[in-house]
Amino acid sequence: MHAVSVGESLSLLPLVERLREAFPDVHVLITSGTVTSARLLDERLPVGVIHQFAPVDRPAAVRRFAGHWRPDLAVWVESELWPNLILETAGRGIPMLLVNARMSARSGERWRRAPHLCQPLLAAFTGVLAQTETDAARFRALGARNVAVRGNLKNDAPPLPADVDAVKDLKQAIGGRPRWIAASTHEGEEAAISEAASALRRIFPDLLTILALRHPERGALVTEMLERSGLATARRSANGAITPSTAVYLVDTLGELGLVYRLGDIAFIGGSLAPHGGHNPLEPARLDCALIAGPHTENFAEAYAALEDADALHRVSDPDALAGAVRALLEEESAQSSRAAAAREAAAALAGAAEATLDLIRDHLEPSGDDARAEFLGG
Secondary structure (H helix, E strand, O other): OEOOOHHHHHHOHHHHHHHHHHOOOOOEEEEEOOHHHHHHHHHHOOOOEEEEEOOOOOHHHHHHHHHHHOOOOEEEEOOOOOHHHHHHHHHOOOOEEEEEEOOOHHHHHHHHOOHHHHHHHHHOOOEEEEOOHHHHHHHHHOOOOOEEEOOOHHHHOOOOOOOHHHHHHHHHHHOOOOEEEEEEEOOOHHHHHHHHHHHHHOOOOOOEEEEEEOOHHHHHHHHHHHHHOOOOEEEHHHOOOOOOOOOEEEEOOOOOHHHHHOOOOEEEEOOOOOOOOOOOOHHHHOOOOEEEEOOOOHHHHHHHHHHHHOOOEEEOOOHHHHHHHHHHHHHOHHHHHHHHHHHHHHHHHOOOHHHHHHHHHHHHHOOOOHHHHHHHOOO
16 A cells, blocks of 8 residues: 555555454555654554555666565555556556545646546556545546545544543643644744734633644744744643643644644644645544634545534634634533534544445455446446
8 A cells, every 4th residue: 555645644544454354364565755654654553564665666666666565456545646656566467446536626637738648547547436526527537447436534534642641641731721722733824823822812811722833843933933922832842841821832743633632622723724725624523622724625625514514613714713713612612512522423424435445455355356346436
């Protein structure tokens, strides 16, 4: 299974667990391309699953890779179309699946201009499971065959893990103070968080803002900005302690969103005020948070739409609206609880892609005939 980075790699975990339960003797290799994904997979992969970095996409390297591992099935995740690795794998007669497949309008247009490259790559896959009907239409238009829609693997993920002792210690340090979370924020959003936090502290003097950066290496810069705004800040990477005077607890570490979302009941999801497409809203939803997001959420459009339909998500467009949304939830605990419950239920209703993907993998590991496979894929 090949997944390029953190999000794609972690989306495989529920699928891998189901696969190992169904086929205990099957060996699974996961490849990825980033140090962060390797570090997180090393912590979370079950016994019997191997991780290594993907080979550089050059003919000699992929020949050595395929010749060493000799897989019976290759599963690609989302939209990582590496030409040499795909064509080498197909040339060895190894069946390939593209799962959790997505294709943005921009990528679709770019590939459309290179049909001589795109069509052979997509035609090499024996089946494609797309996230949405829009994605499926783009893949079909570019030459993919046996395309079906089965949802997003990220919707099947279990709640993010967290160190139990760390959660206990931080909750004890926070005590009964009101607090809210701003998670996975990008450059430009922290200024809005700072403005909202300052406004809220005029109403709730002991309010604690828990701010988790998308890019932890920006911790020193963000701390300086917050301190200039008059917000006393404790940095997690520097073992900063939460004291009664702490206004912001800055989580500038990797892989701790599970910890962050367990510390409060109100979560703003970053990457949505700045135009980054928004981050996964189902992660805080699974951990009983009432949700707030900005207007830019196209990366998880289906999930955000489902949450809005369930009245589980509040949209904001600027610091004033953000402060108002947080204030309303802090002042009305019943609304906070009902929003969190609605978010949790909406997240659960979106699950199912992992089982559908496992069914297709099962057909290739234990072939049941081309007719059955075509029927599953919709022809």
